[in-house]
Amino acid sequence: MDFQLTDDQRALKAGVRELLAARFGRERLRAAVDEGPRLDRALWRELGEAGFFALRLPEAEGGVGLGLPEAVLAFEEAGRVLLPGPLIATHLAAGVVDGAATGETVVTAVDGGGLVEWLAEADVVRGEATGAEPLRSVDPLTPLHRVPVSGGAGLADVRPMGSTGALPTAPLTSLFTAAEQLGTAARACETAVQHARTREQFGQPIGAFQAVKHLCAQMLVRVELARAAVYAAAVTADPVDIAAARLLADEAAVRGARDCLQVHGGMGFTWESDVHLCLKRAWTRTQRTGSATESEELLAADLVSGVGR
């Protein structure tokens, strides 16, 4: 047993972080918010060139030939910078939809929960999106459409993954969502700590007050527990492990963003602070397939199935 990142995995994670820091740093994030939900096609192709979408596609099919753990590390970094776009759907379409692997084609999908992200901007939509109605999305960087319940054949029912894995798309979507939530949770924790170290009141950094300190510590505890669960689920690809990972990562991201907002005080309630972007994205992701209710029911069923260890 060696449940730690390998040197290659560390390098890959650092590489993705570097690429995203250069191409989607804070200024770019704020500019994207100001511009409204427009997909940056150039960035999308760059991600394609870097292998983000073709990461798990076999080398024989022009992919990078890596596995779920590596994909999870990449999605964690995407979640950290709040990278917008239907990343998971396009990743899952690599090798199935022409041009998805290279980032030439932007693919979205009808989620099991009945929502479609980035419908107007995508080139291809997987699943039945007829009659989809736009919502005024709470997240400024995730445009949403709602599919009528009767017509909403979720992607879970559409097709299993191609040659790259045995799991159907629903648990994979949930796993990658968990990875994105993990990255956002880690960012929220770091942002809160940074603020608590520098913001002074009563003549000292507010991070010296235990009430603030303990909020920050709780954020880190949630991040680290979620990290262990998400990485393990990427290794085992077990649907019950994925449900556990998703539940903990959703919690780490949503509660982490909430606590981050609290640590920021009044500034956390402003548009100019980035904290609300973390929270709104985290909220948006919680609605994807494998939501808390679904995951908890799956985990409950596992307890009485007789196969749980």
Next chain:
Amino acid sequence: MDLTYTPEEEEFRARLREWLAEVLPSLPPKPSPDDWPGRRAYDLGWQRMLYDAGYAGLHWPVDAGGRGATPTQHLIYLEETEKAGAPYVGANFVGLLHAGPTIASEGTPAQRARWLPPVLRGEEVWCQGFSEPDAGSDLAALRTRAWRDGDDYVVSGSKIWTSHAEVADWCELLVRTDPAAPKHRGISWLAMPMDAPGITVRPLRTLAGSTEFAEVFLDEVRVPVTHRVGAENDGWRVTMVTLSYERGTAFVGEVVACRRVLGEVAREARKNGRWDDPALRRRLGGLNAEFRALWRLTQWNVSEAQRNGGVPGVGGSVFKLRYSHARQELYDAAAEVLGPEALDLGREWTLDRLSSLSYTIAAGTSQIQHNIVAERILGLPKGR
């Protein structure tokens, strides 16, 4: 990231399983919780069986008489002994996990030769005299005094939360040898024989009704200077060295046990109909996520220790914060499943629910653990 065990690790597991299956049926019946001499004999007997089979001091270094096992082997040992229902470390806890490793690391050759083999062979029991009525979370504020008088220290003061004091042979004792020095720099570590004159042990009854630990009063107890481990006034550092033995394995058996109990709670709910309540079902599902993740975090920490030769104590703080809370949540959920029967002390889960209340207090309260995480991992400033 690899969660599979190597062939050597699987071999270790298989041999251990085989041995456990062979010896556990031959164990004597468990003594009652209030029978301290019986508990001592039972726990030492188990330790002797481990010693004879070559499993004693698994995680101790080889030159201290241990097996020098890897953190992963130690994890496997704790996982398998829990699953097989083997006895707990019990009265051997302080000897094997605190005093022994401290002596192994900081003791002289003579001290190691005197004190380590009896721990491994299951012949002597150690207890811990660290906390005091006025030195709990602020352990370094301890006031038990030791004066030099010839070749002896003369020790007066009182200790609290000392487990197994009634049946211990030795006490690892922290005393103040220099009251003028800053609080961390005037402390020494002594091995005190528990049969020395001047020691009074008063059992403390817990809220669960049992006497799991004691107060120990020291009235001019004479401890030979040769029983000091490490230099005079260097006791704080000597004590902290023990923490470097922390390899992420502290709660392995407990997490395994909690997962088993959670399964039993779910099956009980199915039996008595409460399973039909979706809120309860989801609560138990959430706990399944929690304990699965805690198991993965254990594997993560153990792997880190295996790579680096130890995990920093702060990694343990992250784990302990969440685990201690989860354990309490588990028994609260069990009580919801039991309904009125949760008030029956005849139910095992009722007693376990009561004892779970100590988890967010013992070995560093959750408040102190939050401070440790915030200051030592996140780098937030110290304050009040």
